[in-house]
Amino acid sequence: MNKKLIIYGASGHGKVTADIARLNGYEEIVFYDDDPNKKVVGQYKVIHDFHDYEDHDLFIAIGDNTTREEISSRMNRDIVTLIHPTAVIGEEVKIGHGVVIMAKAVINSGSVIGDGVIVNTCASIDHDNRIEDYAHISVNAHTAGTVTVGRRSFVGMSASIINNVSICDDAVIAAGAVVIEDIREAGTYIGVPAKKK
Ligand SMILES: CC(C)(COP(=O)(O)OP(=O)(O)OC[C@H]1O[C@@H](n2cnc3c(N)ncnc32)[C@H](O)[C@@H]1OP(=O)(O)O)[C@@H](O)C(=O)NCCC(=O)NCCS
Known part of the structure; x- marks a missing residue:
């Protein structure tokens, strides 16, 4: 069929x-x-x-994280996950429903990808990350080992997050920013190192 x-x-x-x-x-x-x-x-x-x-x-x-969550939550049927065949997915990676993993993305071992997450083209997520529901890791963004990205948070294109950092829910990390410490308050973070706008 x-x-x-x-x-x-x-x-x-x-x-x-x-x-x-x-x-x-x-x-x-x-x-x-x-x-x-x-x-x-x-x-x-x-x-x-x-x-x-x-x-x-x-x-x-839907690219907007809040809208994607809202629409997904009122659908009364399963939402499929789509994974590009060139993506590299490590051992013991867990991937939720409604996720898209785009071309040449890498997700290393032990990471957990929540429901409705976007892992965009050429993004990389290193080992033991937690990417919470409806987050978006944009084109060519990189997270090092043991990073948490909170629910609905957006990591802009080519941004980098160093290892062992946690980002709270509803944060926006600017394109090209480098996050070197925990982000505990929702808002927009810009620059190298990333600072609240
Ligand atoms: C960070 C971002 C969300 C800010 O948007 P905004 O709230 O509309 O902010 P503004 O455009 O008003 O910019 C505010 C200031 O930050 C600066 N700025 C904005 N984005 C920046 C960035 N990525 N890096 C460095 N500075 C930036 C602006 O030049 C401006 O500086 P000024 O106050 O000195 O003039 C946006 O610029 C951005 O980086 N979006 C990411 C887009 C992306 O990665 N898309 C990929 C989809 S796959």
Whole structure:
């Protein structure tokens, strides 16, 4: 039987996800979006309700962490995890539901990836990390060993987090920032070393 998928969110992030879904064996892919003006995404049709698509799997491709959590929590069906075949996943790594792991990402041994997490292109997560639900590790960002990234926290592209650091929930780490100590308060952190905006 054909593998079929609805990708919720007709966006650039969704398009990248569709590429990964195809490589994961999905042959029939449609996008869902609540904007009735969106009719197609690239080669894919955009639907505006789920009727007639009950036999499709579901993935939530919303980049904003809070919105992704909110939408995921009101879906009454499982949300699949998509892993690009070039990603490298170590031993004893646990990966939740609704996760996408993009091309050339690396997740080293003992790390735990929560539900709804985005591990973007070429990001690396070293050993024994905890990446909490709905966090986003952006393109080419790197976390060293035994790092925690809190729920809904965003690590911008090419940011680095040194080993043994914990970042609280709802933090935003700027592109290119280097985090060298725990972040205990939600907010935006910029620069080298990263400081609260
Ligand atoms: C950090 C960030 C969220 C700040 O956005 P913002 O709250 O709108 O902040 P502003 O653009 O008003 O910038 C505030 C100040 O920080 C500086 N700044 C912003 N981003 C910065 C960065 N990444 N590194 C260094 N300085 C930065 C701005 O130049 C500005 O400085 P000024 O006050 O001296 O003029 C945003 O710039 C950023 O880095 N986003 C990450 C994007 C990303 O990685 N996307 C990847 C998706 S895969």
